[in-house]
Amino acid sequence: MKKFLLLFLLVFGTQFVQAQDLVWHTNVKEAIKISEKQKKPLMLFFTGSDWCGWCIRLQKEVLKTPEFQKWAQNNVVLVELDFPRRTPQALEIKQQNNELQQAFGIKGFPTVHFAKASTKDGKVNFVGLGSSGYLSGGPTVWLANADEIIKSKKS
Template identity: 65%
Template structure:
């Protein structure tokens, strides 16, 4: 009996860890989730198929268990991709280009933290919390930087 319970606990633990994070690509969906969950958005501006620093940030931080645990508790994830070789839906490409201009993104990777406030006239207003990019030192260093930005809100 103890073996069965232990096996079940191990399987539950593995399946929980294996669950992937939800990265939104549609900003409107992300805003709804952000407001519903009362979490800021973490917008990851990336060149997924050409930007070496973006790929390095993914491998060293965004795909780690430490980041996944932090992200689930702290933010709504939004990926805003600017690929060169990978096809992208026209509406997503247009949305991403507009957001790049709105947030004045000059280089990649840029990670922008923001809340969205609904104004009295119904318009949505992004309230910037801060931004970062690649931070050397692995997930601990990057998460320390991100937590500093979020605490300042």
């Protein structure tokens, strides 16, 4: 019984630690600073986390997989721009997300925009690299598409 419990804790603990490694920023200004420092593009995930079925499916099938985690750590700075219906959200985050929704012309969820950003004289400038949404086929298909978007525009 002790061996089973130890094995369970080891497996569960490993998965918990892996899940903790990814950081999804909600403050885009902080994410931009990290993006500039690490020289990685932003991955802006526009989602309706508590009501959008396709958003939840993208999370489950791609964004919460070990393949995505490894890819994201090496390639992008993650930003979640959530538009929940039932979950409370700070006013500043709501305003920021609405402004970015308008700036990127988001008409549906989920939408993932890849962009480079810089701040000059207090103003943010985005250079869009491309966008995606839900793609069937799991992490392999989705990540191949994401790689094509960010690598075709590298400068």
